[in-house]
Structure formats: C-alpha cells, structure tokens
Amino acid sequence: MEPCKPFSGARAGLPPPSHPDQGLAPSGTTTRNEERAVTLRHPRYPDDSNILLVLPALDPIPGPGGFLAEGNSLGLGLHHDTARVACGIIANCRWDGYLSESRVDGAPPFTTDPDHLLPGRNYYFHVPRDTGDGEQGTPYPIVPSFAHFRFPHNKLPPTWTVSGLSFPPSDNNPPRKFSFENTVLTRDGSCRLTASTIGAEIAHFIPRTEDAWFAANQMFQYSPRPEAVITNKTNNPRNAILMGSQLHSVYDQRQFVVVPKWGAWLIHVLSGRHDEELASVYHNVPPKLLLGLAVEYIFARFAWTVLAQTSFLEAGVPRLVVVRGKDGLPTAREVSGQDCRTMFTPSLPRSKSRSQSPKKRVRDDTAEDEEEDYGRVRDDDPEWDTRGRPRQRAAYEPATKSAASNFNCWSGNCSAVCLANK
Template sequence: MAATGPAEGVREHYPKPKHPLEHTIPLRKPSRVTIKHPGYRGSGNTLLTLPATDGADHSSAHYDTVHIACVVIAGNEFDGWLSASQSGDTRVEPDACGLVKAGIYYFHVSAGKTLLVTAGAISPQQPHLEYPIVPNFRCWRFPHTSLPRLWQQAGEGDESSERPQTCRLTLTSHGRALQKSHIIPSSEKSWFNENDMHQYGNLSGRGAQDVADMSGNLIRFRTDIHQLWDAT
C-alpha cells in the first residue's frame, strides 16, 4: 500500500473547492412597462415597451413620459388614459412621485371623439377599443395648439443659461464626452414642411441640413446615448 504524501493528507482537512459563481445572486429580469392596444388580442397588440428603472426600487417609470408616448402613437389623443384592464373601466393614475409601476397596461381613447361612432349612441367617456394608430413618424402630425405640458416646460428653458458641458438627459457633466444630437434628423425635411414647422424659425428655403442644425433641433447627449438615439 502506497504511503500517503504530505500534500494529500493536508488536503483532507479542507472542503471541496467551489466555483466562484456557484452562489451568486441571479440577475433580476429588467422591469418594463408594456402598453397594449385594447382592441386586439395576441402578441401583435403591443403598442410599446419602456424600461421601468425609476423609483426607490427601480421598478417604475415616469407616468407622463409613458402617457405622452401613447398619445403620439394614438394620433394625439391627449384625453386617452391608461388602464390595467382591457375594458378600460379603471384608470391608472401616477403615484405621489409621478411614477407608474412596471406591468402591462392598455391605452384607451374616448369613443365620443371618433368618427366611427354614431352621434348620440354612445357615452363620450366610454372607451373606443378599435382606434387607429400612427404607423410611423412621418405620418404623425405635430400638435401645434395642444402641446403636452412637459413639452411646454422644455421649451421654456434657455439653452444659453445651461452649463455647456451637461448632458440634457442625465444632467451630468462629461466634458469632451458630449455631442450635439439632432432631435429630428435632416432626412425628415419633408416632415418639417408638411407640418408647417417654419413658424418656429426662419426655415423657408433652407436646405435639409440647415433645418436640422438649427439650435431648436439640437440637444447635448453623452456620446453613448447619442449613438443609441441615432440607432432608434
């Protein structure tokens, strides 16, 4: 019988080695707010999905941002509301911090404002389930006379008074890591013309790049956010 070596004898006093990742906490699935169209069923009724990373537990989203996104998709239905039910009976309101919890919601519009409903046959407060949506940006009409409150507040800010090296999204300073980004790209010049956007600046007869480069269409982003913005 072979003699037990010193190294083998010492090893018996220690537990079996374990992989360093064996007892790590599993990654939590990112929280999201998913908005569905109430008039349709199945996987094709999702209007949009937004990350829910706000709040103390990082599982909520800014209510007004979610609501305005739905309004735009529904063709500027500003009276529309979120509901946790497909019937739209109960409305979802923001909490004290202006947030909405992660989850699945439906965006409803009033039946009384659609052309598909016979006048007087239905209550204006009753949801119209099968409402049309805007398929892409070029089909969306700019709401000149009914801007959302958040957009009005953003327009009241003086760009020249801000710190020149501050990202408008994260509100943090990054020095040379900031880039000027186009809110609406120069490729959308036809959208500017069709929506009479010349009233917000001297745009008549200007080239597409001149329109895109006007100060009102530029915003400072971190380089990584700028790349994500252009990729959407």
C-alpha cells in the same frame, strides 16, 4: 546602496463609470426586478396581438413616507406620464387617453397623477370615444410611422407646457462668424449631459434626414430666424445640443430621450436593465443647463423615438391607421396585416449612418477649420469597436421608400393601399 528608481508619475486606474448614488436600486435588491418591463396594450385587440410598446421599468418606487424602501422591498416602476404620452403619440396625439389595468370599456384609470409610477406589468391605453369615431367597438387608429405623424402645433401634452420647462436664451456673446455650428458651440461649450468637452458633437433633436417631414409640418416656425430657413432646415440652434460622441451614438439608436418628469427635464432610458451602465449612470439625471432650445423640437424627438419602437404593425393582423389624406389632413384607413408589414415596419438591413443621416458631413460654408476637431456635426461616422475596427451601427431604416420617407402620399398622389406597390 540601491540605485535610484526612476520616478513614476503614474496615477491609479479609473473605476468603471458610476453615479454617486450607486445606481437605481440599492445593493441587496432581488434579481426579480433586473429586467422588469411594462407592456402597454391596445384594448380593442386580443392580447396576442395588441402590444403598443414595451418599456423598461427603471424608476424606483418610493416606500412609505416618500422615501425609497430599503433592500428587497424596493420595486421598479415606469413614470406614468412618460408612458401615457408615448401611447398618446401612437394614437395620433390623443392626450385625453389614459392607462388602465382593465381592457373593459369605461374602465377607471390606474392613476390621474402624471408623476405617479406604474408598478404593474400590463396596462391598456384607452381613448374616449368621440362623435364620428365610427361604430361602437371600432379600434382607435394609430400612427404607422413618423412620416405620417402630424405635429400637434399649440397642442402639446399639458406636462410638456408648464412654465418651468421653458428654456432661457443664451447670454453668451454671439460667435465671430455666424453659423449653425458656431452658434451651438458658443452657447453650449460642452456635452449637455456630462459637461465633458472631449468628443463633443452636435446632436439634432429632429434628425437631418427628416428635412422633408420638418418642412411638411412647418417646424421652421420654432427656429430663431424662421425667415432664414431655406436649406438644411433642421440645422438651427434650437434643434440641437452638444453631446459626447458615445452618448450621441446611443441617443441616435433611440436608447434614451429627454422628457419632463416631476416638473423638470430628465434623461429617460428606454432600453436595458437598471444595473447596466446607461440606466444606472444616466436614468433620471437632469442634463446640464440648457439654453436657447425649443420644447417643440424635443417633443418631436420623443415622437420620432417612440414611433420607431412600436411593433404594433408587425403582428400580421389588420389595423386602423392614420395617414395624411389628399387634403393634407389625417385620415383613418384600414390596412391589411400584410400591408402593415411591408409598408410601415422597419427593414432588416443595418445602416452605416447615425440617425439615417446622409453619408457626407453637413458643414456650414463659413465654419472655421478649428471646428474640425471639436463640435463636429456627427450624425454620420461609423462607430468603432474596442478593437479599433469599424462596426455597423444599428439604426432604423424606412421599411419602404414610399411609406417611411416619401411624402407623395401626403400630397394626395397616392392612397394608403398604393403605398405598398411603390
């Protein structure tokens, strides 16, 4: 008689992460679309120096009858209004701009349907010429960095203001001890993308290091208690959600955003191929129930992400840029190609911090010790690789202290030219 074998309660290993629909493209799709991208251009510059943005095409294009085409006939495109609004942000909030396949003045728009998909590879972002725009043929100016982005209060793009996108208030009981962290934890309960409670952290829409921009643009008005916002201005519940630590890290590397598509809030991935995990699992997936947020903060996050992704100022040619003038209003100035590179483009050193956040963890003085293991404000800790060693996380840093994070130029203490000498 054989001895009894010890009971094993081992379970089967988990499969790789996947979405129930098996990804963005069915099996059998040709490899020609695996790295498909859409290039968005400025029509007033030559094609060798006019790229505003390059965004991956991850949206499956419907076939006849609105159903996804099968097999090799499936193509991937880019959501039209996501691309158009991204270009509008760069062009200083020009929501009247449109995308065309032609660079010629007066060229017709490719589509006027915000939810249409762009199937091509190149589009030009045109802006109608206004009175006072300068001489005929003058390029429209662009915003050089998030520091110079002026928030469009009460003038968000139309697709961002439809009634179905508003966030209902939370019906949870208020926390026993009021604090920013307690409020977000009580309201959300779990990661708002996955519903997991493991490693859930507080993720800001407008990062904490943008407190100066937050104050300069009076973003406190969208807080539930504007009169109480004194310090740590970005720490208000409408500017944050719970997010799993791994996704939080990727979020702060500007690899995805949450935007309105087809009348709903959806995750939109900004990097990688359609068959990679981030896109195949999360692209076009709705977040979990979102309560007590402000659309304005989510839009500001989109602008913060987009303005760091453009390489338009790195071409080494003169550009017309919009900076904040002495009167606090935006003004267009021509900046040389060299100054564009030194004043506004991201620097090469890699940052240790998430979202360029301060080294120390920001915590409310009244936060309970139990929160240390769950719901931490984690915009700062180093990322750990699979071998258990800390590695540096890629993050955008200001090109110079003056151009990207110093607001002296906004108060009239310097001009666009002197920024380069600070």
